[in-house]
Amino acid sequence: MQFDVQFDPAKNQANIAKHGVSLERAPEMDIRAVLVDERHDYGEVRYRALGFIDGVAHCLVFTDRQGELRAISLRRAHQKEMKRYVSQANG
Structure with a gap:
């Protein structure tokens, strides 16, 4: 599923440097x-x-700003996050 995303260019550079x-x-x-x-x-x-993304688990932090998805952070997901997701998905 493709979707539109907005982000601050400076925030993007910081995200690339950090993550x-x-x-x-x-x-x-x-x-x-x-x-x-x-x-x-x-x-x-x-x-x-x-x-x-490309078969690798990621975590996207975002907010809704006036109906638009505004990305705050994108990084590889931590193993703990994925375990929590799997346990919730399996009930």
Whole structure:
């Protein structure tokens, strides 16, 4: 499923430096689960999507800004995140 994504170019460069992946790759993600990120008060609702890019598990953090998906971070998913996803998917 392809989708449109917006992001700040400076944030994209920071994401590449930190995580080695461009926010431009977010639309390629085969999303399997979306969770509300309630770990902190960000001043806006943030979501964490878990899915795959080229068969590799990734985590996309994003928000909805006026009906547009605004990418905040894209990185390889941690093993713990994927285990949680698998256990929830299997009931």
